[in-house]
Amino acid sequence: MKLLSGSVLPTQPWELQGAESVGLSLSQFRFAISFLASVLVGFGLRHIRSRQGAFALFWKGAVSEHIFLTGFALIYYPFGNGVFHAVFTSALTYAIMSRFRTHCGTLTWMTIFPYLIANHVLQASGLSWEKGELDFTGAQMVLTLRLIAAAVCYQDGARSIEKLRPYAVGNRLEELPGALEFFAYCFASGNLLAGPFYEIKDFLDYASSRGDWAADGKPQPSCLRPALLRLAKGLLCAAAWLAMERRTGGAYLSSEAWRASSVPRRMLMVWVVGLTYRLKYYFAWGVAEAGLIASGQDFAGWEPETGRPLWNRYVNARVRRVEFQASLAKIVADWNVRTGVWLRHYVYERATPAGDRPGLWTLVLTQTVSGVWHGLFPGYWGFFLTSALMIEMSKVLYRYEQGWSSRLRDGMPWRILQALISSYVLNYSAMAFAVLRWDAMWRVWRELAFTGHAIIFGILLLGVVLPPRRRKGAGKDRHKRPDAAADQGEAKALQEGLKIEEEVHRREEERAKEPQELKKEQ
Incomplete structure (x- = not known):
């Protein structure tokens, strides 16, 4: 855990001055900056999605790549190398989903949830937050919900519809998402900073302009x-x-x-x-x-x-x-x-x-x-x-x-x-x-x-x-x-x-x- 506590981004004088002026710790100040920047990133993502047909001429998966890269940057700025907890657990979950289709939800529960508990214990996250010091554990909490949900939905995709509740039927995954799409869902433009949780099926529909996000002749409403x-x-x-x-x-x-x-x-x-x-x-x-x-x-x-x-x-x-x-x-x-x-x-x-x-x-x-x-x-x-x-x-x-x-x-x-x-x-x-x-x-x-x-x-x-x-x-x-x-x-x-x-x-x-x-x- 200690190996993942550093950062390649050195502390700048203006950050210390800004944090002191508003009464925040450095980690809280960086978190706030990333948080506010995520709104601007959202507007940028909306622009890319509205023109994804043009971007597709240059490279496939432009929307997912943009979501992943901006999300990684927004998370790395406040949490530093702690972001690699997310990379590891996301990769592990994807490997489980790829290899163990019929039990991937259960196996993800058995691995990712204990990993979160270990983070809580080793980082003493509650006391750190009480003192105003933020670490990656909070983001790992949000990610844990997503990883378990994604794996369970993929496991549901191999089960009979008659055995599932309506909500599970509507969110089951019949096919394994691509690795880039999966990692984009995990990082999602800085959304790990504070959530909220949402289903991978909704995210894939959004990134591909399906479902509620389909054009179907209506202009995109102003946000x-x-x-x-x-x-x-x-x-x-x-x-x-x-x-x-x-x-x-x-x-x-x-x-x-x-x-x-x-x-x-x-x-x-x-x-x-x-x-x-x-x-x-x-x-x-x-x-x-x-x-x-x-x-x-x-x-x-x-x-x-x-x-x-x-x-x-x-x-x-x-x-x-x-x-x-x-x-x-x-x-x-x-x-x-x-x-x-x-x-x-x-x-x-x-x-x-x-x-x-x-x-x-x-x-x-x-x-x-x-x-x-x-x-x-x-x-x-x-x-x-x-x-x-x-x-x-x-x-x-x-x-x-x-x-x-x-x-x-x-x-x-x-x-x-x-x-x-x-x-x-x-x-x-x-x-x-x-x-x-x-x-x-x-x-x-x-x-x-x-x-x-x-x-x-x-x-x-x-x-x-x-x-x-x-x-x-x-x-x-x-x-x-x-x-x-x-x-x-x-x-x-x-x-x-x-x-x-x-x-x-x-x-x-x-x-x-x-x-x-x-x-x-x-």
């Missing part, structure tokens, strides 16, 4: 305005994070001001610290989405009613919904959305035997995989295992709602109370994510009098002692509110925590119905 709006949102979140980090960042939880505060004040400050922590992710995902829009890859088709272009294929966070959502299950669905998509379709669904109903253990397994993917620090485990209990709590509240009148259930007092409970429990549990270490996690929770866990277990216990009863006539409400069916509430709440964008999922299911037709088009 300038939506890209600039996403970029502005990301930069606004970055400015807010820089302003708040020094006062209410993770370090505040061990400050004298925190220790001197009363429990009620600490409960209030938990929300502020949680917001500060989330702002840097809102920045990263906002800029990442701006780059995808600039390249045209985020294009999700046309709105049927208005004919307007949709730029929401790879939305990774819905800020207002996360901050003001009443349902914990739905908050999970709006935070780190694309990783949730991966967890849903490559862990949650595949851990549930065909014909069986998903249970608590399936959710715990999914959350455990998510925790290990983030790292092995106790704080990750504390957060994700608590989040599994949070979703169970949300299910209990959901079932109680089904026995209430619509006036009470949809009334403002209950919605406000539910939002306050959800927001506090979420931010309370997220403190484990912010401090990471076992002793610090328990200290913070103890200083909050374990109020978050008390709320969770109190509601779960209430659901056992006084089970929620269905209101008479609830079956009629089923037609008014499809998600209100009490007998489907449990599965619905579980799935909402890992759901995919509805419109994109609909198109994927439609594509799954005619896989042979797609094969002929290729």
